[in-house]
Amino acid sequence: MTKPNSGSPGGKRRLPFRVSAERWMPLLGRIKRWFIVAGCCMAVFMIAAFCFLFYLRHQTLPASSISQTSQILDFQGNVIDTFHAGENRQSVPLNRISPYLLEATLAIEDQRFYDHLGFDMKGMARAALVNLEHMKAKQGASTLTQQLARNLYLTHERTWKRKLKEAMYTIQLEMQYSKDDILGMYLNQIYYGHGAYGAEAAAQLYYGKHAADLTLAESAMLAGIPKGPKYYSPYMDMKNAKDRQRTILSIMADQGILTGVQAEEAGNELLQFQPLGTKQQGGFAPYFRDYIRIIAVDRLGIDEHLLSEGGIRIYTTLDSEAQQAAEDAIGQSIPSASQQQAALISIDPRNGYIKAMVGGRNYKNNQFNRVFADTRQPGSSFKPILYLTALQEGAMSPISRFKSAPTVFTYDEGRKTYAPRNYNDKYAKGEIDMRQAIASSDNIYAVSAIMKVGPEKVIEMARRLGIDNKMEPVPSLALGTFPVSPFEMASAFGTIGNGGVRVEPTAIVRIEDRKGEVLYQAKPEEKQVVNPAQAYVLTGLMESVFDAGGTGNRVSAMIKRPVAGKTGTTATDAWLVGYTPELATAVWVGYDKDRKLTPAEAHRAAPIFAAYTEKALAAIPPKIFPVPDGVVSVYIDPATGKLASNSCPNKRLEAFVSGTEPTEVCGEHGDKPVSADDAKGQAEQSKSWWQQLKRWWKD
Known part of the structure; x- marks a missing residue:
């Protein structure tokens, strides 16, 4: 039975809706008008596009932009390099x-x-x-x-x-x-x-x-x-x-x-x-010029085409005389036939300006800049960072003593041991203080110190000084077993020499466009990362590296001014990193493929450092490191670490952070300690004697 449609009488089916022709006509009219309008718009657009293209077709293209020479200038304003597209x-x-x-x-x-x-x-x-x-x-x-x-x-x-x-x-x-x-x-x-x-x-x-x-x-x-x-x-x-x-x-x-x-x-x-x-790519300071280009493009966002063709002027921090001194020092210290490589980076610690940079011995054959190579172990040249940590934490002072003898150290909650050795197995076989340890580069003392202060604290100090390479909190860290670049070492030592103020290393002072408008102006960041008194005390200790018995003593006669530093030697790398009040310099020598150094090859870093430092500062009178507030100097008896009495035969003037100096008098000679006035007068006399000796060597 068929169910009738509920919407139709009698059950008849019908369409759901029915639209009459009269209802369709207005809609069709509107659609027609839309098409007409759209067609007119399209026609207008096509005509406009045709006219625009016709206009462009008959327009003459402009003359291609004429490139202009860009220049790199040293700190004195001398041009050290030019870039111009038409030259090649x-x-x-x-x-x-x-x-x-x-x-x-x-x-x-x-x-x-x-x-x-x-x-x-x-x-x-x-x-x-x-x-x-x-x-x-x-x-x-x-x-x-x-x-x-x-x-x-x-x-x-x-x-x-x-x-x-x-x-x-x-x-x-x-x-x-x-x-x-x-x-x-x-x-x-x-x-x-x-x-x-x-x-x-x-x-x-x-x-x-x-x-x-x-x-x-x-x-x-x-x-x-x-x-x-x-x-x-x-x-x-x-x-x-x-x-x-x-x-x-x-x-x-x-x-x-x-x-x-x-x-x-x-x-x-x-x-x-x-x-x-x-x-x-040859000529003067090629590694530095490459570095300038990288800094300008990568860090400062200068377009490579603008650098090469835009007529810009880049004013740098390079001191051409210092740069020549660096190239000469390396060239004269390593035989021309040798395959041994070298790197030198020198920074003014007061403002962070990079004064000289040599990334290798033959740029034409190898453009790799070893100044930034972060695969080399610094060896004992890392130790000052450890001792600075110990001074900063108050864990040690210049008279802190450890025994210099073969020692097995236990760490990692007793699960591991470490048995360092001194170079050539030479030991004092008795207790030594921090000055003696730095001068002789005693490894046993260094590991004893890091076990006391904690390797985590040393890593923290390295980070403050600008060293970012991976390091692990293990005892061998004290002996510089984790790689670091010469650039980072020079910057870190410069911070110590600058009274604990770290200034970001700077290579570009200013960039101007072809019209002389300034595109970039350097504003080096400064930050006090170390207490000035502790930095000064460490500086005084590091001066002993160049005294009799110090590892840098063989070049002390070449340097006619106060200088602090530290040598470092591994099987494949040799370093001398040091500073005066005006320059912090890192020198590395070695081979690119980790070939072992002979004793003669390992001794080339120190002469390079000495020859460069003296020549670079030849026109600058020697200066002593300024003494900050919070430092006291007293005479001590080196044998006991106590205050020296007037009759002590081997008293030594030592600087301390105020409050850490010894108070007990050496009682072996039964008289009173040297007074502060006596200490001051004898210190001045000592410095006068030092200056006379230096002048004698120079003459």
């Missing part, structure tokens, strides 16, 4: 550039170059999604044409006005030149690092051959450099360069340009690079 650019037609380089460049920079009209909409959409996902500018989508427009006609400032102009010039380039013309201009203009502009100059610089003769492996390596020469140049970072080369080869294989076997073979090929020529 050799334009060649596209048919004289290896097809491998063309394919590799397109693969990594603009895969749809021959398909788009200057803007890669698909690439832009993909980049937008990636950037949205990471909530920051993670990926760009500039085509080769956009890059060419930017580099030829515009600055690299990030403004909407510049972006609009870039878009206009991109359209004009696409309308006025063929794709091959644009690609040819790009490959003749792009910067490949180290002063080389264009594929031909780059091929000559890196491989010593013409761009037409580049192999697949060479081309893939070269194509990866323009993205960031400071990161992908094989001269700066071979690992980054090799990783990027293999990425490019993989992309080419994915696109069907290469087979997987070809890509793998090219990636495994051992490339032969030309030594960087002296014109581009």
Whole structure:
């Protein structure tokens, strides 16, 4: 039985609704008007676009921006280096550039170059999604044409006005030149690092051959450099360069340009690079100049093209006379035929200014800057940081005594032992104090000290002084078993020499644009990280390194001024780190491949330090380290550590943080202690004698 439709009389079915023609007519009219309006708008837009393109087609492109020489100047205002794009650019037609380089460049920079009209909409959409996902500018989508427009006609400032102009010039380039013309201009203009502009100059610089003769492996390596020469140049970072080369080869294989076997073979090929020529990278202070470029680009955000072409002036902290003294000291102390390497970094502790930097013995053959190598153990040169910790914590004073004899130390709640030895197994076989331990570099005393103060405290002190490398709280830390760079050591010792005030090391004082407007002005951060009295007491103790019996005594005659420092020697590394009131200097010598040092090779750090320090400060009169508040000086009996009496035969003037000086008088001679006035007078007499001796040696 059929159920009748509830909505129709008699059970008859009907349509759910029915619209009459009269109801449709107004809706159709509105739709028709919408189409007419939309069509008119589209027509107006098309006409406007046609007129705009017609206008651009007949507009002359502006003359490409003329690059100007940028300069690096030393602290005295002398030019020590220049950058100019035109100095190393050799334009060649596209048919004289290896097809491998063309394919590799397109693969990594603009895969749809021959398909788009200057803007890669698909690439832009993909980049937008990636950037949205990471909530920051993670990926760009500039085509080769956009890059060419930017580099030829515009600055690299990030403004909407510049972006609009870039878009206009991109359209004009696409309308006025063929794709091959644009690609040819790009490959003749792009910067490949180290002063080389264009594929031909780059091929000559890196491989010593013409761009037409580049192999697949060479081309893939070269194509990866323009993205960031400071990161992908094989001269700066071979690992980054090799990783990027293999990425490019993989992309080419994915696109069907290469087979997987070809890509793998090219990636495994051992490339032969030309030594960087002296014109581009030799000359004066090359390691420092590289450092300036890295600081300017990486830390200060100066665009590489602005640095190379923008006519900017970079005023640095380099003292050319000190730099020459550093290069001479290393050159004269190590035989020319030796493969031994060296590094020297010198900082003015009062303001943090880097005065000299030598990162190696032959920049042309090896551009690695050993000043920043953080893989070298400092050995005993690390001990002053331990003793500063002990003084700062109040755990020890200059007369704290430990026995110098073979000792087995237990740590880690008794589960582990450590048995250090002195150099050549030489021990005092009796108790010694901190001054004697520093002068003779006694390892047993140092480990005894770290067991008392705690290695965690020593690591904390190292961090305050600017040493960031990984360290573990173990007894061997006292003997400098964890790597640190010469740069960090010089900065740390400079803090001690500056009364405990750490000033951030500075290499660039000011940067000006071509109009003289200041783009950057240095404001070094200063912070009191150590008590001045304790820093001064340690400085006095470290002066004994250059006294009779000290490990630096053999070069004491070369230094005609007060100086504090510490030697350090391991099987593969030798150091001398020290300072005067004006300069803190770290010298390292060793081999790049951890070859063991002979005794003669290990003794070269100290003469380099001494020769450099005296020559760099030749025009500056000797100065004593200023005595801060909170320091008292008393005469002690070295044998007992007690106050010396007037008749003690071997009394020694010693500085203490006020309140830590001894109060008990040596009773062996039965008379009263030396008075404060006597101590002051004898101290002045002692310093006068020292100055007379120094003048005698100098004459």
